[in-house]
Amino acid sequence: xxxxxxxxxxxxxxxxxxxxxxxxxxxxxxxxxxxxxxxxxxxxxxxxxxxxxxxxxxxxxxxxxxxxxxxxxxxxxxxxxxxxxxxxxxxxxxxxxxxxxxxxxxxxxxxxxxxxxxxxxxxxxxxxxxxxxxxxxxxxxxxxxxxxxxxxxxxxxxxxxxxxxxxxxxxxxxxxxxxxxxxxxxxxxxxxxxxxxxxxxxxxxxxxxxxxxxxxxxxxxxxxxxxxxxxxxxxxxxxxxxxxxxxxxxxxxxxxxxxxxxxxxxxxxxxxxxxxxxxxxxxxxxxxxxxxxxxxxxxxxxxxxxxxxxxxxxxxxxxxxxxxxxxxxxxxxxxxxxxxxxxxxxxxxxxxxxxxxxxxxxxxxxxxxxxxxxxxxxxxxxxxxxxxxxxxxxxxxxxxxxxxxxxxxxxxxxxxxxxxxxxxxxxxxxxxxxxxxxx
Amino acid sequence: xxxxxxxxxxxxxxxxxxxxxxxxxxxxxxxxxxxxxxxxxxxxxxxxxxxxxxxxxxxxxxxxxxxxxxxxxxxxxxxxxxxxxxxxxxxxxxxxxxxxxxxxxxxxxxxxxxxxxxxxxxxxxxxxxxxxxxxxxxxxxxxxxxxxxxxxxxxxxxxxxxxxxxxxxxxxxxxxxxxxxxxxxxxxxxxxxxxxxxxxxxxxxxxxxxxxxxxxxxxxxxxxxxxxxxxxxxxxxxxxxxxxxxxxxxxxxxxxxxxxxxxxxxxxxxxxxxxxxxxxxxxxxxxxxxxxxxxxxxxxxxxxxxxxxxxxxxxxxxxxxxxxxxxxxxxxxxxxxxxxxxxxxxxxxxxxxxxxxxxxxxxxxxxxxxxxxxxxxxxxxxxxxxxxxxxxxxxxxxxxxxxxxxxxxxxxxxxxxxxxxxxxxxxxxxxxxxxxx
Numbered sequence: 001x002x003x004x005x006x007x008x009x010x011x012x013x014x015x016x017x018x019x020x021x022x023x024x025x026x027x028x029x030x031x032x033x034x035x036x037x038x039x040x041x042x043x044x045x046x047x048x049x050x051x052x053x054x055x056x057x058x059x060x061x062x063x064x065x066x067x068x069x070x071x072x073x074x075x076x077x078x079x080x081x082x083x084x085x086x087x088x089x090x091x092x093x094x095x096x097x098x099x100x101x102x103x104x105x106x107x108x109x110x111x112x113x114x115x116x117x118x119x120x121x122x123x124x125x126x127x128x129x130x131x132x133x134x135x136x137x138x139x140x141x142x143x144x145x146x147x148x149x150x151x152x153x154x155x156x157x158x159x160x161x162x163x164x165x166x167x168x169x170x171x172x173x174x175x176x177x178x179x180x181x182x183x184x185x186x187x188x189x190x191x192x193x194x195x196x197x198x199x200x201x202x203x204x205x206x207x208x209x210x211x212x213x214x215x216x217x218x219x220x221x222x223x224x225x226x227x228x229x230x231x232x233x234x235x236x237x238x239x240x241x242x243x244x245x246x247x248x249x250x251x252x253x254x255x256x257x258x259x260x261x262x263x264x265x266x267x268x269x270x271x272x273x274x275x276x277x278x279x280x281x282x283x284x285x286x287x288x289x290x291x292x293x294x295x296x297x298x299x300x301x302x303x304x305x306x307x308x309x310x311x312x313x314x315x316x317x318x319x320x321x322x323x324x325x326x327x328x329x330x331x332x333x334x335x336x337x338x339x340x341x342x343x344x345x346x347x348x349x350x351x352x353x354x355x356x357x358x359x360x361x362x363x364x365x366x367x368x369x370x371x372x373x374x375x376x377x378x379x380x381x382x383x384x385x386x387x388x389x390x391x392x393x394x395x396x397x398x399x400x401x402x403x404x405x406x407x408x409x410x411x412x413x414x415x416x417x418x419x420x421x422x423x424x425x426x427x428x429x430x431x432x433x434x435x436x437x438x439x
Numbered sequence: 440x441x442x443x444x445x446x447x448x449x450x451x452x453x454x455x456x457x458x459x460x461x462x463x464x465x466x467x468x469x470x471x472x473x474x475x476x477x478x479x480x481x482x483x484x485x486x487x488x489x490x491x492x493x494x495x496x497x498x499x500x501x502x503x504x505x506x507x508x509x510x511x512x513x514x515x516x517x518x519x520x521x522x523x524x525x526x527x528x529x530x531x532x533x534x535x536x537x538x539x540x541x542x543x544x545x546x547x548x549x550x551x552x553x554x555x556x557x558x559x560x561x562x563x564x565x566x567x568x569x570x571x572x573x574x575x576x577x578x579x580x581x582x583x584x585x586x587x588x589x590x591x592x593x594x595x596x597x598x599x600x601x602x603x604x605x606x607x608x609x610x611x612x613x614x615x616x617x618x619x620x621x622x623x624x625x626x627x628x629x630x631x632x633x634x635x636x637x638x639x640x641x642x643x644x645x646x647x648x649x650x651x652x653x654x655x656x657x658x659x660x661x662x663x664x665x666x667x668x669x670x671x672x673x674x675x676x677x678x679x680x681x682x683x684x685x686x687x688x689x690x691x692x693x694x695x696x697x698x699x700x701x702x703x704x705x706x707x708x709x710x711x712x713x714x715x716x717x718x719x720x721x722x723x724x725x726x727x728x729x730x731x732x733x734x735x736x737x738x739x740x741x742x743x744x745x746x747x748x749x750x751x752x753x754x755x756x757x758x759x760x761x762x763x764x765x766x767x768x769x770x771x772x773x774x775x776x777x778x779x780x781x782x783x784x785x786x787x788x789x790x791x792x793x794x795x796x797x798x799x800x801x802x803x804x805x806x807x808x809x810x811x812x813x814x815x816x817x818x819x820x821x822x823x824x825x826x827x828x829x830x831x832x833x834x835x836x837x838x839x840x841x842x843x844x845x846x847x848x849x850x851x852x853x854x855x856x857x858x859x860x861x862x863x864x865x866x867x868x869x870x871x872x873x874x875x876x
Contacts, residue, residue: 033471048585071732093825109727109746117623119558119602128570128579131563137571142564144659151660160737161863164558165602165623168664171865173728179746181726183631186556186623187603194620198635204644222581223561226589227597241683288644292547292610295512295598307548307616425598426607427536429618 009203009283010437012272013095013265014377015088017081019055019258021366024087027364030380032410034392035240036363038256043077043220044124051234054220055242055258055365057081069096072171074158076120078370081261082168082216086175089212092278093265097176105275111207112180114199118217118369120163121224126154128222168216171228180208186369188424189329192262193372197286197432199266200354200424209271217369218259226255231296233333245366246393247330247359248337248405254340255331262373264380270277279437281380284417285316291427298339298423304342308429309421313347316433318417320348323355323433325388325413327420330359331366336423341401343421356413358406362392370394372422376432379418383436388413442724445640445648446509448715448876449531450816454803455491455696459526463700463803463813464820468828468848472680474587474694474801477563479657487671489679489805491656491696493519501525502536512598513608516559519699519809520605520653521612527649528613531703532715535613543614544713551618551645552610553636554701555628555652555808556602560660566592605653605699617645622808624864626768628652629811630699630870634724636704642852646709651812653699656805665695668735668863675744683805684832685769685798686776686840693770696804700812702819707875718819722855723755729778729779729865736863737775741782743867744768744859750785751857751869759790762871763853764827766814767844768860769798770805773837779861780840785872795845797821811868817857818872826851 014024019037021027030037037055046052062080063069065087072083095111096102150403169184181202187194192215194345199213219225228234235254237244245256272279289311291304298305313320328340345352360378368388369373378389385411394407416436423429441665452459455473456466459479466473473491478812482488498510498518513521528535569591573584603621610619618639622632629652636650656662665671675682684690685694710717727750729743737743752759767779784791799817807812827849836844852875861867 027539045581048582049589076573109750112726113728119623122660125579128573128584131567131570132574132577132579134563135567137568140568142480142567144481145484147563147659151488152484152667155663155667157664157669157735160664160667163664164625164864166625166628166862166864166866169624169866170734173730173865174732174734176729179730179743181728182624182728183622183635183726184624184866185620186601187619187621188601198620201638201642205638207638222584226592227600229589229594230594230596231598232594288618288620289548290552290607290610290616292614292616295509295604295607296595296613304616314615369626424603425601426603427610428603428607 002434005018007206007264008269009200010269010272011264012267012277012278012378013089013093014380015085016088016262016374017057017084017167018260018364018374018375019057022084031360031363031389034390037365038241038244039232040086041266044222046225049225050236052238055256056220057260058334071174074162075171076162077218078118078216079168079171080282083171083175085263086172086212086259089263090176097264100311106178110180111178112202112208112211113178113182114195114213115169115184116167116195116212116369117168119165121221123159124222131339132430144416145260146223154222187428188426189368189371190424190428190430191336191369193420193432194288194380196373196376197288199429200283200286203208203266203268210265210270211266213266214263215370216261217367219368220259225265226386242394245332245362247332247362247392247399249399250396250398252332254333255366258367260367260370260374262377263368264373264376281434282321282437285312285433287311287315287431289429293427295426298335302339302343306346307433309343309347312431312433321351322417323419324415325382325418326355326357327375328357328359329348329421329423331363337401341403344403353403356404356406358364358389358391360389360390376420379420379434382415384420386415443641443706443854444720445637445704445722446704446707446710446850447718447819448710450528450819451526451530452700452816453493453519453522455493456803457783458494458496460816467799467802467817470813470829470831474679474804476683477567478572479659480659486666486673488551489682489694502682506612514559514593514599515655517605517608519655519697522873523699523701524609524649527701527703529660529782532702535798537612542620545647547616549615549617549646551616551636551639551648552606552615553620553632553648553650555607555632556605556624557654559600559602560578561600563659600656623864624862625864626807626810626864627860627868628808630868633815634726634870637721640704640706646706648704649701649827650704651701652808653810654807655697656695657697681832682772684798685771686837686844687833688835688837690771690773693772693805696806698806698809698813700809702815711819717875719822719872720875723751723871725750725869727867729861729867734864737778737861739778741778743865744779744782744861745785747867751871755784755871757855759787760814762794762855762857762858764821765794765796766818766858767796767798769800777839780842784841792843795827795849796842796845797827797830797845814858818858820852821856822874823874826850
């Protein structure tokens with residue numbers, strides 16, 4: 001890409017539906033007060049699971065965000081959440097939604113969507129009962145006719161369709177009328193940071209004027225929680241749910257699964273100026289890499305994470321010395337927090353211990369595919385308010401992890417340039433750097 | 440995209456027409472059909488009992504010895520993608536860690552991998568013994584499931600079904616450390632992944648990329664989904680070869696299948712420097728969206744397809760009449776075919792009358808996230824060989840589809856080929872390939 005013709009890209013809107021609240025002010029107030037979004041699992045009966053708690057979205061009402069709730073009625077949880085997040089973000093960025101005649105002056109073919117979105121839950125009762133009917137356990141064989149009788153008799157077309165991971169994007173396009181570059185990706189827990197990064201590049205190169213970027217995911221369902229429990233990735237601290245997510249501590253025992261959706265509006269500076277909308281921050285750089293190491297583990301020397309961090313700094317044309325705050329992936333798993341700390345040390349060198357880093361997953365839980373964008377929003381707010389969001393529950397620091405994790409309470413600080421990093425199963429590493437907007 | 444329009448230097452495919460891209464192309468040229476009665480499970484209780492299944496293979500024959508163990512973590516989707524990736528790297532003359540660790544000729548950090556993947560549904564037979572431990576009075580019992588079943592599931596179960604594992608396994612096998620993304624836009628995913636890879640190379644973030652898609656749709660619950668949505672034909676169970684009829688008056692639905700198709704995209708300078716053979720160049724990319732309250736179908740006026748094609752033409756800087764061939768998405772679903780044909784005509788105008796149209800799914804079946812990449816391979820071969828194969832199963836064109844279907848094989852120089860994709864959920868894509876000279 002020709003440096004001279006690259007567009008500057010700014011953020012002009014944001015919206016969130018997450019375990020700490022279904023709008024930006026509520027979520028931010030909860031973070032600055034170190035409140036936990038964790039609860040006993042109510043979405044399904046997890047009472048006999050190794051992990052009986054999670055971080056659920058509470059009291060979400062889609063009718064607050066759309067005039068056409070019927071259009072989204074078949075949507076899975078996360079598709080409904082993303083309608084709320086996109087609607088909030090568009091409102092802030094003054095983009096008209098749900099209208100044939102938008103008056104915001106943006107050509108719909110120049111509005112794109114890039115989501116890091118997850119799959120929907122299976123239709124649990126029918127899914128399992130079809131197997132129950134078809135499976136002969138003694139013989140070890142499936143009678144597909146019996147299975148099909150239940151499946152064709154009980155399963156619903158749209159309930160099945162809505163499991164496809166491109167459905168959240170479908171709901172966002174129906175809401176906004178966006179007709180530009182539309183993509184959805186799923187790179188595990190790094191997906192929505194990747195979506196923001198790629199959306200940034202699409203705008204930089206002039207393929208769109210506005211991108212709704214973000215993610216949506218809910219894996220709080222019987223197969224999702226089972227999968228993570230089998231991987232021993234989840235905290236099993238059933239006796240102290242609210243403090244179970246404790247990144248960078250000696251007693252951390254896994255992540256707490258969350259759910260939600262978040263959207264940021266990325267826009268070329270030219271478009272934002274023309275429309276006269278408020279600019280919340282500028283996107284400076286994006287770096288992405290893969291570990292190519294193991295399916296199960298991060299590279300032991302943090303090779304991929306370091307490569308993504310360095311690529312992002314290079315793309316942003318800033319030095320590690322310029323970074324005021326790092327919003328970590330910080331999952332509260334043994335491996336992630338150690339290797340992430342190692343990566344920061346390798347890249348930030350002598351500045352590593354002087355650079356505040358924190359994990360809001362300690363309060364919000366892990367939104368999986370949607371985690372990166374939800375955390376990116378806390379970065380934008382950190383710049384706006386000159387405050388660092390804390391790492392909650394950091395009472396017994398891991399002696400091997402010795403960065404400034406902003407423990408237990410927010411901190412006033414001058415925050416101008418912020419780095420957001422996300423890592424995913426399979427060795428996916430994504431980093432985005434944003435900056436306070438100045439002319 | 441203004442500079443560094445990437446070229447395609449390697450092809451790899453596993454499709455119902457065979458385990459190589461040559462099998463795919465010769466099958467398409469000979470009018471072979473890869474669709475038959477489903478053997479992966481007993482389909483008697485399904486409305487549609489046919490699918491496109493790849494020939495048998497053992498994945499262990501396709502991975503280096505050192506990592507055979509990890510094949511246990513590969514779902515069928517991953518296996519297909521791994522085989523197609525091997526072929527694409529080899530075809531491009533690239534030596535990766537998997538082939539010869541001493542003579543590697545790629546730069547792992549400057550190589551990207553961008554694949555389209557589907558919703559990988561779990562293997563029900565694998566899960567069933569665990570489910571059997573969670574039953575009370577003949578019904579599934581979540582409390583028992585939590586107590587007894589969970590521990591009966593293999594510990595790394597989840598990792599088989601994450602869509603990004605296609606790219607991750609290939610990345611590990613070949614040591615690809617650059618950008619890695621997994622596009623999950625269903626039947627548009629393959630083309631969108633190639634579009635993204637092209638953009639990554641164009642903006643200078645990689646020299647080389649493996650791009651394409653893979654999906655195994657011959658799985659009971661995946662197949663059921665298409666049956667419930669009335670997208671899979673129920674009318675041709677006894678005539679599988681005739682079943683998938685894109686743009687034909689007797690089309691009754693699509694036929695689904697499994698495939699993976701990968702291409703090597705490369706910065707032209709990079710390709711020239713190493714004297715790579717060049718199949719084609721990416722001339723233009725277009726992406727848009729169909730908006731329809733019935734979002735399993737394309738909007739009836741085909742606008743999302745039209746917009747994607749218009750954007751691709753503008754990016755390529757060419758006029759509609761310069762196109763030599765269109766490879767459409769063409770599923771055999773009447774309403775979708777009609778809408779796509781409208782979208783094509785709205786974008787290309789009267790030029791539509793003279794441009795041959797060659798749909799592939801009558802032979803390959805609809806392979807979901809792989810479909811667009813399968814078509815890109817067909818387009819590369821059409822450009823290289825100067826051949827447009829004859830369309831199959833389109834004897835009487837649906838009168839609402841005003842397209843110039845290629846009835847007979849045509850031999851001619853193909854300079855520009857347009858491929859289009861759309862999907863349930865709306866995302867549309869168009870890519871124009873150009874003969875590289």
